[in-house]
Amino acid sequence: MTSSTPADQSPTRYAFVTGASRGIGAAIATRLARDGFDIVMNFRSNQVAADAVATEIRALGRQVWFLPFDVADRPTALKALEDMQTKHGTPYAVVVNAGITRDGLFGMLGDDDWDQVINTSLGGFYNVVRPLVRGLLKARRGRVVTMASVSGLMGNPGQVNYSAAKGGLIAATKALARECAKRGVTANVVAPGLIDTDMTKDLPLEQMLQAVPLGRLGTVTEVAAAVSYLCSADAGYVTGHVLSVNGGLYT
Ligand code: NAP
Numbered sequence: 331m332t333s334s335t336p337a338d339q340s341p342t343r344y345a346f347v348t349g350a351s352r353g354i355g356a357a358i359a360t361r362l363a364r365d366g367f368d369i370v371m372n373f374r375s376n377q378v379a380a381d382a383v384a385t386e387i388r389a390l391g392r393q394v395w396f397l398p399f400d401v402a403d404r405p406t407a408l409k410a411l412e413d414m415q416t417k418h419g420t421p422y423a424v425v426v427n428a429g430i431t432r433d434g435l436f437g438m439l440g441d442d443d444w445d446q447v448i449n450t451s452l453g454g455f456y457n458v459v460r461p462l463v464r465g466l467l468k469a470r471r472g473r474v475v476t477m478a479s480v481s482g483l484m485g486n487p488g489q490v491n492y493s494a495a496k497g498g499l500i501a502a503t504k505a506l507a508r509e510c511a512k513r514g515v516t517a518n519v520v521a522p523g524l525i526d527t528d529m530t531k532d533l534p535l536e537q538m539l540q541a542v543p544l545g546r547l548g549t550v551t552e553v554a555a556a557v558s559y560l561c562s563a564d565a566g567y568v569t570g571h572v573l574s575v576n577g578g579l580y581t
Contacts, residue, residue, distance in 0.1 A: 344368040344393075345561065346414065346421040348401050348458055349428030351380040353527030354477065357550035358425055358557045359383055363392040365558055367423065370395045370414055372458075374428070401428045401454030402446070411461040420465030420472070423561040426455050427477040429495070431529060436490040444491045451495035455502055463506075467513045473561045474510075474517040476503045477553075478572070483521055484580045496521075500572055507570035516569035518560045522553050523576025543578030 345362045349355035351373035359369050360383060369387055371394060373380050380396055387394040395418070399410045414421075429451045432443035459474060466472035481489050482496025500519050507517035524530055524538060526547040539545060556573050559565055574581065 343422040344370060344418055345423035345425060346370045346372065346397075346458075346462070347425040347427060348372040348454065349374075349477075351376045351383060353529060354522065354525060354550050354553045355425075355427040356383045357554035358427060359394075360386050360390070361551070361554035361558045362423065362425075362561060363387040363390045363394070365562065366392070367561075368393040368395075370397050370418065370421065372397045372399065372401065372410075372428065374398065374400055401457055402449035404453070404457045407454075407457040408461050411458065415462070415465060420469050421462065422471065423473040423475065424459060424462055424466070425475045425477070425557060425561075426458055426499075428454050429477060429479075431489065431492050433488045433492070435488060439491060447491040448495045448498075451492070452498045452502070455499055459506070463510070463515075466515045467510060470514045472515045473565075474503065474506060474515065475557050475560045476500075476517070476519050478503075478519045478521045480521055480523045480574065480576045480580050483572070483574070504570045504572075511569055516560070516565065518565075518568060518570065519572040520553060520556045520560070521572050521574045521576065523548060523574070523579040525550060525553055525575075541579060542576075546577065548575055548577055 345367040347359045350359040350371035359371055363369050384394045397410050399406045432447050476499050478496040478499045481493045482500050485493045503517050503519045524547050553575050556575050
């Protein structure tokens with residue numbers, strides 16, 4: 331009996347990471363490159379930031395390709411992912427990380443605040459994973475990791491839209507895990523708390539950190555380490571799991 335399938339040791343492994351130009355996604359892309367993956371980087375528009383991440387990945391001796399598109403734009407995502415699979419084959423790891431916030435009390439939310447947040451996090455999951463899942467199942471190996479949030483577990487006031495998107499993402503990933511398990515494909519969730527990125531830079535952190543037992547923001551490398559584990563051969567028996575990286579904020 332072996333502890334990992336032969337496909338786990340394939341020399342041609344690559345990871346597809348959405349929202350990889352900045353913040354948590356950039357850290358995931360570089361961490362997975364350090365783990366030995368070549369990387370296809372998705373992002374929306376920030377080519378300058380993406381270039382900096384790609385330089386780091388190349389310095390690690392891995393190959394990197396850009397695949398910028400809006401994950402909420404279904405036809406564009408479908409076309410881009412078809413092209414990616416034609417050029418590079420099926421990815422080993424798919425990391426659904428792109429997400430946005432449009433915070434506000436529920437009664438004050440605009441239609442656009444609701445639609446954009448849902449369409450990016452939850453729609454992005456559908457638009458990205460659905461076109462890739464048949465390839466993963468056929469390959470009989472692979473990893474799907476989705477980036478939810480503590481908000482999707484506990485529900486956060488001022489974030490009804492974001493909590494709904496991330497809660498939906500958690501449920502969708504758990505269902506996918508059960509669907510894909512027989513073919514050796516795992517699907518897991520990482521649920522960060524307050525992490526030091528552009529997304530949190532304008533929040534009243536001093537006050538918010540009082541609720542965090544570890545008393546500080548998390549770092550992007552701490553979140554990337556969780557994704558790295560879930561994409562590793564060591565995590566071959568972990569599926570349908572939600573791994574919180576939140577300093578004890580919610581358990
Ligand atoms: P960030 O610093 O704002 O970076 C967002 C990344 O996503 C950028 O690469 C951005 O691309 C990309 N992106 C945004 N909308 C996109 C779209 N429609 N299509 C494709 N790419 C898109 O965010 P972050 O803090 O790293 O957050 C990453 C993920 O972690 C999100 O899903 C977020 O909800 C989740 N999360 C974050 C925290 C936190 O405290 N930071 C906590 C819990 C969960 P451009 O550079 O081109 O704009």
